[in-house]
Amino acid sequence: MNKDRKTNLISFLIILFGFILTTGLVAFRVIDEYTAQILTIGGINVIIALGLNLISGFTGQLALGHAGFMAVGAYTTAALIMKLNVPIFPAILAGGLVSAVFGLLIGLPALRLHGDYLAIVTLGFGEIIRVIMVNLSDITGGPAGLKGIPPFTTNFFWRPVLSFALVYIFLVLVIIILNNLINSSPGRAIISIREDEIAANAMGINVFYFKIFAFTLSAFIAGLGGGIYAPFFGYLNPNMFNFQKSVEFLIIVVLGGMGNITGTVLAGFGLTYLQEILRFLKDYRLVIYPLILVLMMLFQPAGLMGFFGNKGFSLTRFVREFNPKKIFRMKNPGKAGEK
């Protein structure tokens, strides 16, 4: 018990140190503004992809409308900030909550059925949201888009730092929530649904409840990502949240490995960065995505983390098993050899 607490404390300090270090690097422009911006967008993409991973990777229910949830979160946050002068933090949370309500409403009928019905329903949902956003011009600015969403701060020095810090905090929170959920009894129940729904039900797992829970949480996280996106970008257009965007998130999840948190984080940042450095290829860069996907499916169908035995990186495990003496002994092969 005490050891667990110690492990958690050390892990927390490492995360805090990472936060101060990276934010500091951004503040002193060691990481230049351009890179910081890519990292921030990457972080937002990772957050939403993690949400998608929960329902598609861990629960095994394919969802194709996460750009729709992102849109709901983004527009809710923007409207709250612009029309009602709500502060940024509660506005982002509200974006997530409204998105979760949509998730619940869609999940209730769609998740009653077995199979790929959720994919079809979410596909429709994404498109419906986009069309609604185009036509609801009072709140969303219609097809011309919504301009002038106030940023986190107008100060040019602090702007990239604050965006980066905010995404860092939310990303870490989402990772902790997902990780703690998955590595627990309810998490195992969720994974058992992916493995065998009928057996899970027969083992006393309320399959419908956990599907709904996972999908609602997934929608909440995607809405959160959208909520951060709105003030960061300052401009929203319904066509940003098209079907292609949903597929981008799915590619991140598949590439990282279904049901692997570490993989999603790596693939999310990796693909976002790749998209930026390949800008000179213009539209041809869109070919790169599918190409990577095809190659991955041919050589490592389990995704990126398949190279590492499909085990994700766990900070707490690392801390728990980290033993300075062991490393020291390894440097003295004579001593280690004796035993």
Added chain:
Amino acid sequence: MTVLKAENISILFGGLKAVSNFNLELKAGELVGLIGPNGAGKTTIFNILTGVYTPTSGSILLQGRNDSLQNVTKFQPYQITGLGMARTFQNIRLFKNLTVLDNVRIATHFNTKYTIFHSILRLPAFYKEEQRIKRRCKELLKIFDLEQKSDELAKNLSYGEQRKLEIVRALATNPHILLLDEPAAGMNPQETQDLMELIKFIKEKFNLTILLIEHDMNLVMGICQRIIVLDYGQVIAQGKPAEIAKNPRVIKAYLGKENENDA
């Protein structure tokens, strides 16, 4: 004391009456066999009893945790498991890509005494309960000699071990009635012999009432106290093993009718 009672259950699949007017009464501590030719409706009955199918007519009464019979006809499978009736599957349905330990731990989920809230915040109750679950699952695995394999993926176990793991997983739900669907399928005579001993052992140790489907007559005749024979969805005979072995209707159902012209 009656722990499970099925009254006149019938089920229709389209125009096909897969089970008609099936009656069953299980007394506490009984070991009953359900046999019949392929397609007789044995597994369908299991699926009705465990809530996978809702019967077209008839009702099922199950003894819950509070010792009184309760109507569970329209219950979902997880609710029935929660009341203490667990099952195994004819075609092995393990969580193949998870470890042996996780397979068993999943079955303890509805007995877990912490909520999602506890697990996300990693409250002390979480650590305490996780330890208890792990200890209990390891104990169960030890009984079946699977303890040292607890970190292996279920799909990497041998066939016999997978069959055993199915039983462990069902036991982890803490049942008082256990339904075994062809537990000896695909086993050699020696393995079947071991399985018989094991079934007798767990029945005593966990105070179980067992209903089992099996084609292996040695096993059925060897351990069942009572046998129910099913053909074309109807009960054609029931009684003690010795009576069943001599019953002409049973022999006819299994071996077919002699041609009347030849007789």
